[in-house]
Amino acid sequence: MKFKYRLAYFLFGALIGIIFLMFFLNNKKADFCYLPNCRVLKNIRSKAMVISPTAQQKLDAKWVTMEDVKTCTEDGDVDFSRSKEKYKGGTTYIIEGKSTKDELIEVEMVNYDNKVLLKDIKKLENN
Incomplete structure (x- = not known):
């Protein structure tokens, strides 16, 4: 042939x-999620979220909302160079993203086996 x-x-x-x-x-x-950033964010989204008192203070200040945090876990970028630290039996991840007001924010989360702790939220400077 x-x-x-x-x-x-x-x-x-x-x-x-x-x-x-x-x-x-x-x-x-x-959903095809093979890259490390996508896999970490998908794992975080799949678990129940617990909010630390520090993060709750930032949410009560009204400059950031839970919608901003959810947007960060969907479209954010995990900073692996600053992540992977152990914290009380979990792994810390630093996620950089944008709020609904188009401001840069940084979310610090601790990933446990059965839950995710929202540890802290910081506002970053726009470059």
């Missing part, structure tokens, strides 16, 4: 396979 016929069969089979996968995976709402 000539090369152009083998290539045509291959491309036809690959096209059928892609259509098949798109049809089935589209209905499952599958």
